[in-house]
Amino acid sequence: MASKGLQNVLHQLVKANHILHYHGAVDGFGHISVRHPERPNVYVMCGYMPPALVQSEDDLIEYYVNGSDPVDKNAKNGYSERFIHGELFNKYPSIQCVVHSHAEAVLPYVSSTVPLKPMFHMGGFLGTTVPVWDIAPVYDEDYQQDMLVNNAKLGNSLASSFAPTTTKSDDLEHNVVLMKRHGYTTWGKDIPTAVYRAIYTLINAGLQTKAAMLQATLHDGPLEGLSERHCRDCQKMNEATQDKSWRLWSREVEVNPIYRNDIPA
Numbered sequence: 001m002a003s004k005g006l007q008n009v010l011h012q013l014v015k016a017n018h019i020l021h022y023h024g025a026v027d028g029f030g031h032i033s034v035r036h037p038e039r040p041n042v043y044v045m046c047g048y049m050p051p052a053l054v055q056s057e058d059d060l061i062e063y064y065v066n067g068s069d070p071v072d073k074n075a076k077n078g079y080s081e082r083f084i085h086g087e088l089f090n091k092y093p094s095i096q097c098v099v100h101s102h103a104e105a106v107l108p109y110v111s112s113t114v115p116l117k118p119m120f121h122m123g124g125f126l127g128t129t130v131p132v133w134d135i136a137p138v139y140d141e142d143y144q145q146d147m148l149v150n151n152a153k154l155g156n157s158l159a160s161s162f163a164p165t166t167t168k169s170d171d172l173e174h175n176v177v178l179m180k181r182h183g184y185t186t187w188g189k190d191i192p193t194a195v196y197r198a199i200y201t202l203i204n205a206g207l208q209t210k211a212a213m214l215q216a217t218l219h220d221g222p223l224e225g226l227s228e229r230h231c232r233d234c235q236k237m238n239e240a241t242q243d244k245s246w247r248l249w250s251r252e253v254e255v256n257p258i259y260r261n262d263i264p265a
C-alpha cells in the first residue's frame, strides 16, 4: 500500500502526463519522470505508451537512478530514452522531475543555428543562454545513430550540458537544454515546476518565431530578449506564480474525458 505522500506524487505524475499532452509538449512521444519521494535512488515514469493514456499505477515503472534498470526485473517494456531521466537524477540530487519533449514550436531552434532566447516575462527561467547539446560527437561509430538518448553514456553527456562549467554535483546552470535535431529537456524541483518550464519553453519558442518574422519586415536587426537581470527576477516570479497555471491545467485535464487518473489525490 503506497503512503499518502507517494500516492500524491503518483497522482500528480499521471496528471502531468495529461497536462503535457493537452498543451502540445508531448504527443505519442515525449515523457516525464519523477524521483521517488521515499527512495531517492529510484525514479518513476510510465511504460511504453502515449502519455495521454497513462491512467493507473499499473502503467508506471520504477527504475534505479544509477543505470536506469527497472527495479522489478519483470517490468513491462519502458521508454528507450529513460536514460535522459536516470542520468539527470543521478548527476543532480536537487532534480525531482524531468520532462523530455519534441514540441513542434521548439523544433526550428534545434534544426537551425538561431539561438532560443527568453522573449517575455514568463520565459525568464530560460536564462540568457539556452545550450544546444549535440549527440553526434558522443556516438560510438558502430552504434545506431537515430538521435535517441538510449544508453547511460549518451544520457550522461546530455546531463553534463546542464552544468558545463560547475564542479559541484548539485549546481545546475541551465533549466532547459535543447537537443540538436531532436527536442529539449527540462527539470524541476517538483512536478509543477518541470511542467511549467516544458510548456513555457514551447510558448516562448512560438513567440520568438513570430516576433522574428515581424522584426524582419523592419530590416532592423536581431530580436532583443530578456537581460540577465530580467531572467533572474522573472524566474523568481515564474516560480512564485506557477501554482495558478497548475490549478488551471489540472482542471482542464480533469474535465476532459480522454484523460483518466485512477490514482487518488
Ligand SMILES: [Zn+2]
Pocket (backbone or CB within 6 Å): 030, 081, 100, 101, 102, 148, 182, 183
Ligand atoms: Zn526524444
